[in-house]
Amino acid sequence: MSTIRERNGKHHVQVRLAGFPAQSASFDRKTDAKAWAAKTETAMRDGRHFPSREAKRHTLAELVDRRLAEIERKQPHALGKQRQLLGWWKDQLGDYALAHIGPEKIAEKRDALLAENVGTAEEPRYRGPATAKRYLAALSKTCSMAVKEYRWLERNPVQQVSKPTEPDGIVRYLSDEERVRLIEACKGSALHELELIVLLAITTGMRRGEIMGLRWADLDLKRCQAVLHKTKNKTKRAVPLMPQVLVLLQTHAKVRRLDTDLVFPLPGRDKPLDPARPFQTVLKKAKIDSFRFHDLRHTAASYLAMSGATLPEIAAVLGHKTFAMVKRYAHLSDQHTSAVVGRMTEKYFGSAAA
Numbered sequence: 630m631s632t633i634r635e636r637n638g639k640h641h642v643q644v645r646l647a648g649f650p651a652q653s654a655s656f657d658r659k660t661d662a663k664a665w666a667a668k669t670e671t672a673m674r675d676g677r678h679f680p681s682r683e684a685k686r687h688t689l690a691e692l693v694d695r696r697l698a699e700i701e702r703k704q705p706h707a708l709g710k711q712r713q714l715l716g717w718w719k720d721q722l723g724d725y726a727l728a729h730i731g732p733e734k735i736a737e738k739r740d741a742l743l744a745e746n747v748g749t750a751e752e753p754r755y756r757g758p759a760t761a762k763r764y765l766a767a768l769s770k771t772c773s774m775a776v777k778e779y780r781w782l783e784r785n786p787v788q789q790v791s792k793p794t795e796p797d798g799i800v801r802y803l804s805d806e807e808r809v810r811l812i813e814a815c816k817g818s819a820l821h822e823l824e825l826i827v828l829l830a831i832t833t834g835m836r837r838g839e840i841m842g843l844r845w846a847d848l849d850l851k852r853c854q855a856v857l858h859k860t861k862n863k864t865k866r867a868v869p870l871m872p873q874v875l876v877l878l879q880t881h882a883k884v885r886r887l888d889t890d891l892v893f894p895l896p897g898r899d900k901p902l903d904p905a906r907p908f909q910t911v912l913k914k915a916k917i918d919s920f921r922f923h924d925l926r927h928t929a930a931s932y933l934a935m936s937g938a939t940l941p942e943i944a945a946v947l948g949h950k951t952f953a954m955v956k957r958y959a960h961l962s963d964q965h966t967s968a969v970v971g972r973m974t975e976k977y978f979g980s981a982a983a
């Protein structure tokens with residue numbers, strides 16, 4: 630039921646319904662107060678009411694902290710990345726109450742995200758559309774939790790914000806000469822495990838997080854495979870291990886630590902190491918430009934395509950649920966198909982000159 634009281638020229642309305650906290654608002658006109666009361670009561674009875682008071686009481690900083698605490702409990706391997714992504718939003722909008730963060734405010738910060746120089750004054754560098762999408766996705770997931778589970782928001786404002794469009798980029802993968810130079814440089818790295826890590830990425834197509842999160846229980850050296858339990862698309866998959874990788878794994882197993890079951894732990898800690906800096910060092914040593922660790926995954930997919938693998942087969946190896954992400958390798962597969970047909974034609978029909 631609702632109660633309306635007039636005080637100091639304002640109409641103060643309060644709605645009370647069993648099972649819900651009381652809701653209050655003030656209006657200049659009594660007709661507006663009555664309309665709001667009726668609308669609020671109906672929404673509460675229909676189960677569509679989300680207390681606006683919660684959105685006013687909690688800030689984005691509180692929401693981010695709660696979400697990160699949840700990730701630390703349930704997905705500790707993802708905490709570092711999510712802390713980076715959500716930390717940026719917390720720095721930008723943390724002091725705002727959730728009720729005051731709408732699509733327009735998020736869109737404004739999206740544009741600032743893309744315009745921010747993350748390099749130096751001499752060598753400026755800016756985030757691309759794909760990176761901006763990851764920042765927006767992290768915030769969107771957090772706001773969805775605020776809607777569905779925390780009951781701090783009525784709707785997810787990120788869903789009304791346009792995502793940056795990614796240009797059709799060129800797939801970067803290692804040439805044969807670059808691959809030889811890179812592996813040779815890895816052998817001399819201060820990070821002794823780097824050669825094994827790089828070979829795992831090239832021969833299996835695993836993501837960096839999947840490799841660094843490997844545990845010894847995930848490896849079946851007798852059956853020559855690794856089983857990935859925590860993947861990006863939430864599905865378990867097995868990946869075959871090549872002979873060169875098996876040899877390095879067997880050698881690495883001889884010096885494994887007993888205080889952690891991680892295959893690649895940080896020295897003295899039960900956390901995965903980060904190969905980013907050593908990898909950049911060997912790239913410079915091998916004189917390989919414009920290449921990221923994730924491009925090792927592109928290299929694996931490109932090699933598969935050029936070896937005659939179909940798009941469904943590439944998707945299965947990489948762990949993609951759909952073919953959308955592997956279509957970028959179609960042209961490499963087409964080139965292979967043309968070469969196969971050419972060899973068949975020459976064998977059975979002779980050269981064109983004949």
